[in-house]
Amino acid sequence: MEIKKVESHSTTTLWSRSFLLLLFGNFFIYQGILMLIPTFPLYIKQIGGNDLEASLPFAVISISALIVRSISGTAADTFGRKPLLIIGMCILIAFNCSYFVASGIGIILVLRFCQGIGWGMTSTVLATIMSDIVSPKQRGEGTGYFALSIILGTSFATVLGIEAMKRYNFEVILLISTILVGGGMLLTLGISMESAKKHLKPKRVKKGILWSDLFEKSALLPASLCFLHSITFGGIMSFIMLFGQETGIENVGIYFVGHVLMILISRPFAGKLFDRKGHAFVIVPGIALMIAGLLMLSYSTTTYMLIASSLFYGLGYGAAHPSLQAWAIARSPGERKGAANGTFLSSLDLGYSVGAVVLGLIATHTNYAVMYRISIIFLVAFAVIYGYHLIRNKQGNLKKNENSEKLA
Structure with missing residues (x-):
């Protein structure tokens, strides 16, 4: 009877109503929040802020989000998904509305920090x-499409925010952002949470919060690898425009067109390959392509070279990143998936922030081309750590087989 239940679950279609609502809701929410990333600095400058103050809205929301992620994951495992989701989205919408009446950069930054909690x-x-809603046998494919909704939401958010800022004012952008987040909230409220109930952690009374509850140990390896490759992407997002000015490449934003295009192309086969063959078959070629793409980017002097580098890096990123998240989830116990996701996403935020700061310091003492070459070190470190894990895992399996043969 137990085996039949598992088989029944594994044959469930990926494209359920709940999964579609999740993808579209996630797309709108990411688009609504992230369209403020490129526009807030312009607004801060308009109201008299300097360059440092203009960079702070992104920094403070990243810091508060980083602080609250692991706590949120543990709370979702204990108290349920829907209450946390509703509270989080209400915070997002409430603080979006608060910017309409906020006056002064200091107040805006405090509000931005609070919004990061949501x-x-x-x-x-x-x-x-x-x-919860993706079956284990479709985890790689499902996580890939979920990651795609984030990537597309981020890309559309950047374009929509910049174009709206050119034509209108920041108040219009806040209105559009609030509508998008509200629409995403309505969609996600229609998701069935029945499959989440079996993963909930039994509630127990204990004195204080254990540090071990705030992160999932089994997800630390994939999260650490995510941190390393996110440093390089953080450098690309932060400095690609300045790199274009340095090299004289016009329309450098086309880099992200190639990046997103290759992620779209990689999704149908990368997720299925993960589910059938395992993470190594996707992550190893993925990281190799990212190294090649980053090296090509550092030597780019024409638009064609820039596009070629984006295709290599985008294909590698589209294969490696969702696979790392799927691997982190697969390694974690059912009742700790919230903590696992919190651990993984925290490493993503941290990687982007470290990439912007550390690589920025490198660029001030060299140039952006050299900075991108030096950033390859983080991907090499990724390859070394991951390779060591694969070798140790293989040796462990050989020892188990030898012991089994001796016992037989």
Whole structure:
């Protein structure tokens, strides 16, 4: 009877109503929140802020989201997904509206920090819901499409925010952002949470919060690898425009067109390959392509070279990143998937932040081309750590087989 239940679950279609609602809801929420990333600095400058103050809205929301992610994951495992999701999205919408009446850069930054709490809660719970409604045998494919909704939401958000800022004012952008987040909230409320109930952690009374509850140990390896490759992507997002100015390449934004295109192309086969063959068959070629793409980017002097580098890096990123998240979820116990997602997404935030700061310091002492070459070190470290894990895992399996043969 137990075996039949598992088989029945594994044959469930990926494209359920709940999964579609999740993808579209996640797309709108990411688009609504992230369209403020490129536009807030312009607004801060308009109201008299300097360059440092203009960079702070992104920094403070990342810091507060990073702080709250692991706590949110543990809370979602204990108290349920829907209450945390509703609270998180209400915080997002409430603080979006608060910017309409905020005056002064200091007040805006405080509000932005508070909004990051809602962002950390919402994004973590949505990722946890995804791991609930996707069957284990379709985890690689399902996680890939979920990651795609984030990537597309981010890309559209950047374009929509910049174009709206050119034509209108920041108040119009806030209105559009609030509508998008509200629409995403309505969609996600229609998701069935029945599959999440079996993953909930039994509630127990204990004195204080254990540090071990705030992160999932089994997800630390994939999260650490995610941190390393996210440093390089953080450098690309932060400095690609300045790199274009340095090299004289016009329309450098076309880099992200190639990046997204290759992620779209990689999704149908990368997720299925993960489910059938395992993470090594996707992550190893993925990281090799990212190294090649980053090296090509550092030597790019024409638009064609820039596009070629984006295709290599985008294909590698589209294969490696969702596979790392699927691997983190697969390694974690059912009742700790929220904490696993919180751990993984925290490493993503941390990687982007470290990439922007550390690589920025390198660029000030060299140039952006050299900075991108040096950033390859983080991907090499990724390859070394992951390779060591694969070798140790293989040796462990050989020892188990030898012991089994001796016992036989």
